[in-house]
Amino acid sequence: MEGLMNTSASQAVSPAVPGERPRCLKCGGTDLLVSVPAVVREGRSTAVVRGRITGSPGVDLPFRASASTVSGLAQALAAPRRPMSPVVPVAGLVVAGLAELAVVASAVSEGGRYGTGALAGVLAVVVVLLAGLVPWWRREAVRRGQAAERAWYLWRRSWYCRRCGVVSVIWDGGFRVLAARNLAADLVVLAGQLPWRKRA
Numbered sequence: 001m002e003g004l005m006n007t008s009a010s011q012a013v014s015p016a017v018p019g020e021r022p023r024c025l026k027c028g029g030t031d032l033l034v035s036v037p038a039v040v041r042e043g044r045s046t047a048v049v050r051g052r053i054t055g056s057p058g059v060d061l062p063f064r065a066s067a068s069t070v071s072g073l074a075q076a077l078a079a080p081r082r083p084m085s086p087v088v089p090v091a092g093l094v095v096a097g098l099a100e101l102a103v104v105a106s107a108v109s110e111g112g113r114y115g116t117g118a119l120a121g122v123l124a125v126v127v128v129l130l131a132g133l134v135p136w137w138r139r140e141a142v143r144r145g146q147a148a149e150r151a152w153y154l155w156r157r158s159w160y161c162r163r164c165g166v167v168s169v170i171w172d173g174g175f176r177v178l179a180a181r182n183l184a185a186d187l188v189v190l191a192g193q194l195p196w197r198k199r200a
Helices: 036-042 072-076 087-110 113-155 183-193
Strands: 002-004 033-035 044-054 060-070 158-161 166-171 174-179 196-198
Touching: 033 036, 036 044, 036 072, 036 158, 113 166, 113 183, 166 183, 174 183
Parallel strands: none
Antiparallel strands: 002 196, 033 158, 044 060, 158 166, 166 174
């Protein structure tokens, strides 16, 4: 588990008083300050429609459909996305490797006719490229995953002011005001700027 270290002397005193609601870092109000995760939850809704499809004699089928909507504010305040799993390039490597084996076997049995030799060469290049890509992808996924986890830590400590329209990010030892637009990207940038330490 990781936590933030103090970012500067000016951030040593948190605007959140233990036992009290946090205050907006712009207007100082508490009455219209809402947790960002709560705003995102409120901004999502799902409508379910049920009915029956009737037609020619004997056709009477029930149906159920649902549609989800997300408000513009909920989209702007959405949580940072987790990076794509390193399983994707590994799966691509396995599939390309199996395809290469099948094409090589076909090329050997046909003596390289019908373009199977050329296809085997192209697939060999793809397999080599994917084999080189997998270690890099894994390192990148670990790095991006760590950045996403840190941004999530900050996102869960973010408050949206319905009066000012800004987000107050308040964590142990620090605070920052961010715009509501593109909050996830700003949190990733902020997480990359802050010093972190391991928690026991």
